[in-house]
Amino acid sequence: MRLKLLSPGEMSADQRAIYDESIASKRGRPPEPMMAWLASPAMAKHATRLGAFLRYDTSLTPALAELAILVTARHWTAHFEWYAHKKMALAGGLAPDIIEDIKNRRTPTFSDPKARVIYDVAKSLHEAKGVAQPLYDEAVKLLGANGLVEVIGLCGYYTMVSMTLNTYEFGLPDGQVSELAGTS
8 A cells, every 4th residue: 555544643633533523424434545535634524525425325225326336446446446345235235246247347237227227327427428318318217317416426436436545555455355356
């Protein structure tokens, strides 16, 4: 890792306030990228609050939110993000075969039209850098304006997370091996 993680005793008052807020949140612990963001306490505060909303309080089910996150993690080959969110996706009810297809860069087969449109929107945002009108229209029809903007928010936020984790070379917990290794 390229970053020396600060212990709470090494943090400034502003850094410690954000750290303590993250422990008191629904997460119950600081998210890994926040430890890098603490170099800018104001950014860390806003980013972790946005992340908490996107992770826990959108209109999307956990499986649908995790689908957008996994597409983003895979796009960026963010090893830690994939490791963390694969478990959350499975716990949230996302089918293992869908996760496996995303890991191997195959288009999954979806029985849920909302899941399919979220996958298509996330892929389009990352690969085409936008959403064509027919896909946009379908996404608004299936997800509503609120759901679509939340998918965009998930992809954008987790792009920042993935960039942070990749830049600072966050590793996996001891004994874990990336599933994304060799599948760039």
